[in-house]
Amino acid sequence: MSAPAREPWREPPIGLLAELTHRCPLACPYCSNPLELTRRERELPTASWERVLEEAAELGVLQLHLSGGEPTLRSDLEAIVARARALELYSNLITAGVGVSERRLEALAEAGLDHVQLSVQDVDAEGCDRIGGFEGSLARKLAFAKAVRRLGLPLTLNAVVHRHNLDRLERFVELALELGADRLEVAHVQYYGWALANRAALMPTRSQLDRSVAVVKAARERLGDRLLIDFVVPDYYATHPKPCASGWGRAVIVVAPDGRVLPCHAAHVIPGLVFPNVEEKPLRWIWQESPAFQRFRGFDWMQEPCRSCARREIDFGGCRCQAMQLLGDPEATDPACTLSPEHARIMALAEAEAAAPPPAFRYRRLEPVPA
C-alpha cells in the first residue's frame, strides 16, 4: 500500500474513548474488546493518562468516555476524572456496576463525574447472570443505579440486545423508568471481536428485530421527553451501513489500555496498520498525521459502488473493520450495505444462524480458552 503524502487533518476530534483497562468482572460474549486482551502490567500509569487528557483537550476533544473492561477497577479513576473536570472535559463513566460501592461512586461524583452509563445484560436475574457470566449481577446493578440517582448523577441504562433478551425489551423500558434513568440505549449487538466469535449464539431473527423496532417506536411515542431512547439496529439487517464512529478518524479517538491509539476500538483487525502509542508520539500528530488515522480519510481509497455513491459523505462506505472481517478487504463496501454485491450472502448467513438453535457462548476471558 503506497498512500500518497497528505495534508494533516485539521478537524478536531469530539470524543476520546479511554479504555483504561481490559480487566472486567463480567464475561459478556459480545464484548467490544479485542480477542487478545491487554494484561494489567501493560496498562498506562496515571501520569500518562493525565497527560493524554491534557493533549486531548488541547486538540479539541470535548467528551471523555471512561471505559474498559471495567474502568472502576482502576484505583486512580478519581484522579483521572478530576483531571478531566479541570480540563473542562465532559466525563462519562461506562460501567457494569457490579463492584462499585456507594462511597466510591460518591468520590467519583465529587471529582466531577458528569454522567454514568450502566450496562444491564438482562432484566431477568438468571438471564443477567448467564449473559454476563457473573452470579448475582442484577441485584448489584440495581443497587448501583439507585446510588447513582441518590447522588443526583444523570443515568443512562445501556441494554445490549440479542436473541436471548430481545423478547423482554418492554421490561427494559419499564426498568429504565423505575430507576429514574434519563436515557435508555437499546443497542443491538455489533458483530466484532468477541461478538463475531459468538454471532450464531446472538443473532436475532428478522421478526425479533422488527418487533424491537416497534417496541422502541411505541415507547418513544408513549413516553415523549420522560425518557430518551437511543436505538442501534443490527446492521446485517440494515439497508445502509452505519457511518462507523462517524467516519474513520473524523470524530473519535480510542486509546487502548497499553496506550495504543486507534480510530475505532476494532481497528486492530485491519492488517498493515501501525497504531502509534501515546508514550511515544504526541496525540496531535497521531490524530492529524499518523498513517493509521489518514488511511481511510477522504474518498480516494474507495472502491465502487462507494466511490461514485451519493451517500459516500453520509456513511463513508460503512465500517472498514466489518469489510475486513467479513470480506477480507478493508477497502470493500461494507457488506451491511444493500448496494454491496456481498450483501445478500451475508444476510442469508445471519438469517440461517438466527434460525438455528443457538450454540453455547464463548465467554470473554483474559486467558483465551483453547478451541
Next chain:
Amino acid sequence: MSFAPEDRLVVARGVRLRFDPVRNCNVLLAPERVLFPCPTSVEILGRLAEPRAFRELVEGLAAEFDAPSEEIARDVEDLLADLLAQRIVRVERRPL
C-alpha cells in the same frame, strides 16, 4: 407547545454549556451528545442554570433586548419546546 407563566424551567442534569476555544464557539455537552447551540439558545440556557419561571425568563429577555414580552414569548417558546424534547431543559410544572 406552550408554557404557563409559572412553569419553572431549568437546564437538565448532566448538561453543560461551555465555550470551546479550539472551535471558537459555545458547545453544549450532554450524555452521548455534543450540540452547537445558536446564540439565542446560549442566552436562554445561561439564564436557566438555576430554575426560573417562564414569565421571569421572558421578562428578563424583554428587558435585555428591549422588545415586547409577547414577541419574546413567541420566539422562545418553539426553541424551548425543542430543548425540552431533547432533554437539554426540563420543566417543573408546579411552582415551588
